[in-house]
Amino acid sequence: MNGPAENDETPPPGTNLPRVPMPRGAAEDGPLPEVLCLPPSSPDAPARGAAEVARGPEREPVKPPVPPGPAEYDHRVLRSLLGAWALSACSRDEAGAVEVHLTDCAPCAEESVRLRRAVGLLHQEESLDLDPLLRARVLEGCLGRRPARIPVPEWASPYDAETARLDALLTDLGEPEWDLPVKLVWAGGARELTLCGVLAHLGSVDGIVATALGLDDPLGPGAPRTRLERTELAGERCRRHTHAFVRNKWRTQTRDIVRTLSFAGSATGGLPVDFADAVVPMRDALIDRAFECWIHAEDIAQALDYPEYGPPAAPHLNRMIDLAARMLPTALAALRQAGLAESTARLVRAGAPGRTLDLHVEGSGGGHWYISLDSPGAIGTPEAVVAEIAVDRLDFCQLAAGHISPGRIAAGRDGDRAAIRDVLYATASLSRL
Numbered sequence: 001m002n003g004p005a006e007n008d009e010t011p012p013p014g015t016n017l018p019r020v021p022m023p024r025g026a027a028e029d030g031p032l033p034e035v036l037c038l039p040p041s042s043p044d045a046p047a048r049g050a051a052e053v054a055r056g057p058e059r060e061p062v063k064p065p066v067p068p069g070p071a072e073y074d075h076r077v078l079r080s081l082l083g084a085w086a087l088s089a090c091s092r093d094e095a096g097a098v099e100v101h102l103t104d105c106a107p108c109a110e111e112s113v114r115l116r117r118a119v120g121l122l123h124q125e126e127s128l129d130l131d132p133l134l135r136a137r138v139l140e141g142c143l144g145r146r147p148a149r150i151p152v153p154e155w156a157s158p159y160d161a162e163t164a165r166l167d168a169l170l171t172d173l174g175e176p177e178w179d180l181p182v183k184l185v186w187a188g189g190a191r192e193l194t195l196c197g198v199l200a201h202l203g204s205v206d207g208i209v210a211t212a213l214g215l216d217d218p219l220g221p222g223a224p225r226t227r228l229e230r231t232e233l234a235g236e237r238c239r240r241h242t243h244a245f246v247r248n249k250w251r252t253q254t255r256d257i258v259r260t261l262s263f264a265g266s267a268t269g270g271l272p273v274d275f276a277d278a279v280v281p282m283r284d285a286l287i288d289r290a291f292e293c294w295i296h297a298e299d300i301a302q303a304l305d306y307p308e309y310g311p312p313a314a315p316h317l318n319r320m321i322d323l324a325a326r327m328l329p330t331a332l333a334a335l336r337q338a339g340l341a342e343s344t345a346r347l348v349r350a351g352a353p354g355r356t357l358d359l360h361v362e363g364s365g366g367g368h369w370y371i372s373l374d375s376p377g378a379i380g381t382p383e384a385v386v387a388e389i390a391v392d393r394l395d396f397c398q399l400a401a402g403h404i405s406p407g408r409i410a411a412g413r414d415g416d417r418a419a420i421r422d423v424l425y426a427t428a429s430l431s432r433l
Helices: 050-055 075-080 082-086 092-102 106-121 134-145 154-171 175-179 195-212 227-238 243-264 266-270 282-303 314-337 393-400 417-428
Strands: 181-186 189-194 272-274 279-281 353-362 367-372 379-392 411-415
Touching (some): 075 082, 082 092, 082 106, 154 243, 154 266, 154 282, 154 314, 181 195, 181 282, 189 195, 195 272, 195 282, 266 282, 272 282, 279 282, 282 314, 282 393, 314 353, 314 367, 314 393, 314 417, 353 393, 367 379, 379 393, 379 417, 393 417, 411 417
Parallel strands (some): 353 379
Antiparallel strands (some): 181 189, 379 411
């Protein structure tokens, strides 16, 4: 026969099917599996190649999901979101809806401008980093518009300002920090107290000023008069009380002193204050107490690793430097009396000009002072200058506080070296506990 063999795998004529191999194990004369039985192509259909058959029937492409559109907000909702939008606290969709709304709604646009300006005024509380001149500027502005009915005497302003600054520092402290050690250094030695003990020390010495004004002594009647004895007694008593009690007692006393001086007026400036080692007028006593308050506040800030405490306002710092400069002739005389001076004094009649040292304290709050070298009763004049010292304002104050050694201070020097050396050591001798 000329027809195909019974088991011939060649497809009959008229078909374009590929040759499909037999699966393993299938009988040669058995029927093909159904999966391999492909229907014959229509004569009119285009031929399909092997790759098209293997790919299978075409399917519709899968379309990606369409994200939902922005939510719809009405005017009331958008107006309520303006505050959050001004603070940049809205979600992206909310912020976009608000910004689109602002282009169409004039009232909301005006409100958004006001809110943005208000946000610009917001800031975190920075009680320790405030400009030290801020309080002085605020008070000056207030008093310029409406003078105080009962003003604080000008020479009492540094004490008022420095006690207020220290009180602001104490506001930021936690309970455990009150027991941290604070090292107090002066030319004659050093002492370590707790923070609470430092406050008790300040209050005990301020108590001498309080009693001179007729106020109660914080240590009670019959208390000792020397600084060291009062500090010992105050430190012993502060351990029996809470930190809040000690702070409140110190703060109340400082406010009472300022209030009493304000009501009494400037006439109290000449009132004598007996510190046992010296009797000084009230105006100088308040400057001295302001200086010590500032120095010990810096000691506290350093012990607690606080940011730089900052110096007093320039006019107040000038008064402190002026007090130290006016005390130098007496300190020089004490240095010579103790046999510690190198320069030789000349005999000068009281009120007459004598050898002079020109002390130039540089920086805001500084100035020129002519220091008499021969005796406290002599007068320093520019014509009698034999030596000059130029020193930074803060270095001079640290020297007067006993925090810098006279031999290590950075100062410009010209003229009589012995006189310069004696003035520097006399400045350091002004320090005390």
